Amino acid sequence: MNTDRIVRALDSFRIELPSWGFANTGTRFGKFLQPAAAATIEEKLNDAGQVHALTGVSPTVALHVLWDFPRGVDSAHEVSALASRAGVQPGSINPNVFQDQIYKFGSFGNPDKSVRDHALQHTKDSVAIARRLKSRDVSLWFADGSNYPGTANIRQRRRWFEECLQALHRELASDQRMLVEYKPFEPAFYHTDIADWGMALLLARAAGPQARVLVDTGHHYLSQNIEQIVAWLLAEDMLGGFHFNDRRYADDDLTIGSIDPYQVFRIFREILHFEWETGTRADVAFMIDQSHNLKGKIEAMIQTVTVAQELYAKAALVDHDALATAQARSDIVAAESLLQDAFATDVRPAIREWRIMHRLPADPMDAFRQSGYLQRITAERAGRAEAASSSYA
Ligand code: PSV
Ligand code: MN
Numbered sequence: 572m573n574t575d576r577i578v579r580a581l582d583s584f585r586i587e588l589p590s591w592g593f594a595n596t597g598t599r600f601g602k603f604l605q606p607a608a609a610a611t612i613e614e615k616l617n618d619a620g621q622v623h624a625l626t627g628v629s630p631t632v633a634l635h636v637l638w639d640f641p642r643g644v645d646s647a648h649e650v651s652a653l654a655s656r657a658g659v660q661p662g663s664i665n666p667n668v669f670q671d672q673i674y675k676f677g678s679f680g681n682p683d684k685s686v687r688d689h690a691l692q693h694t695k696d697s698v699a700i701a702r703r704l705k706s707r708d709v710s711l712w713f714a715d716g717s718n719y720p721g722t723a724n725i726r727q728r729r730r731w732f733e734e735c736l737q738a739l740h741r742e743l744a745s746d747q748r749m750l751v752e753y754k755p756f757e758p759a760f761y762h763t764d765i766a767d768w769g770m771a772l773l774l775a776r777a778a779g780p781q782a783r784v785l786v787d788t789g790h791h792y793l794s795q796n797i798e799q800i801v802a803w804l805l806a807e808d809m810l811g812g813f814h815f816n817d818r819r820y821a822d823d824d825l826t827i828g829s830i831d832p833y834q835v836f837r838i839f840r841e842i843l844h845f846e847w848e849t850g851t852r853a854d855v856a857f858m859i860d861q862s863h864n865l866k867g868k869i870e871a872m873i874q875t876v877t878v879a880q881e882l883y884a885k886a887a888l889v890d891h892d893a894l895a896t897a898q899a900r901s902d903i904v905a906a907e908s909l910l911q912d913a914f915a916t917d918v919r920p921a922i923r924e925w926r927i928m929h930r931l932p933a934d935p936m937d938a939f940r941q942s943g944y945l946q947r948i949t950a951e952r953a954g955r956a957e958a959a960s961s962s963y964a
Pocket of ligand 2 (some may be wrong): 712752814
């Protein structure tokens with residue numbers, strides 16, 4: 572095993588936690604409440620801080636504007652202070668133009684101009700929040716779509732999306748980015764306005780030079796080749812970031828690698844191959860977008876971060892020089908085996924060493940279970956009313 576490669580890979584690997592992953596969330600059939608779940612932004616940041624303190628690789632937290640900034644931009648100062656107290660920093664800022672009643676028929680794609688204006692204003696406020704917090708990325712996801720054929724003017728809505736995204740792009744500071752996330756269905760079940768990576772790419776291009784595409788791994792039809800999408804977006808310099816999660820059927824928000832770890836490995840491998848080929852690090856934000864209905868929230872996040880590290884380390888073991896030779900000779904078995912051998916390597920001992928080297932617990936999950944943190948917050952948080960704005964579903 573090439574330990575140097577693993578160490579180099581781990582030194583540069585960071586993954587962002589979602590604030591909403593620490594709150595009570597569920598499915599559309601209901602939530603199973605956990606007494607230790609976070610209900611306030613302070614609690615979410617504290618829990619994320621625990622994950623970072625134990626793993627050392629999740630220093631930033633993605634924030635959802637309606638759930639985490641009760642007073643909008645006026646909450647920014649407080650959120651920033653709470654984050655630094657928790658030992659983390661604000662990460663990507665996620666506007667929310669899908670939850671309020673006003674968005675029943677869409678946001679940027681709504682036929683009613685006053686609703687489009689309202690949505691645009693919210694996203695502009697989100698850019699302002701991001702700027703206050705020194706967050707680079709404003710991450711946009713739209714639930715817009717329709718449920719029945721003939722009920723929406725698809726090309727007109729596309730133009731409205733272009734106009735709104737362009738207007739929003741004009742608000743960005745020169746060091747900010749906007750990320751456009753796509754999703755093929757849900758909550759809309761006939762058409763989604765930004766349904767796939769091609770639509771997101773075209774809209775990001777139309778929006779302006781600081782817009783990129785965000786790939787949520789749960790937002791694809793089954794068996795779609797996600798790493799090929801990644802390769803194409805890298806080639807176009809249009810890959811901005813990921814929302815990682817796993818799934819068996821649809822957008823199930825399961826733990827990364829729990830169903831198909833080889834797919835995550837293949838995605839990381841494409842990114843590392845790009846770096847090998849170009850000598851440039853791909854400027855891509857790794858973020859988690861998971862919510863756990865059954866697993867303990869903090870344990871699930873520690874597990875997530877640990878698995879992500881393992882898969883990244885395995886991908887870093889692929890010998891791209893040897894792979895290039897095998898590909899050039901069309902030696903299919905040799906080429907494929909280079910991936911399979913790397914994937915089969917047990918990188919856990921090397922990761923333990925890396926943690927010890929960085930004065931981190933060799934086993935973050937065990938350290939968490941020993942720490943007493945869960946018992947303490949369970950006692951503190953049990954019995955208090957859940958804050959209404961803290962989560963979804
Ligand atoms: C939508 O399914 C999504 O992936 C978007 O990223 C949202 O911001 C997130 O989930 C939380 O609802
Ligand atoms: Mn997402």
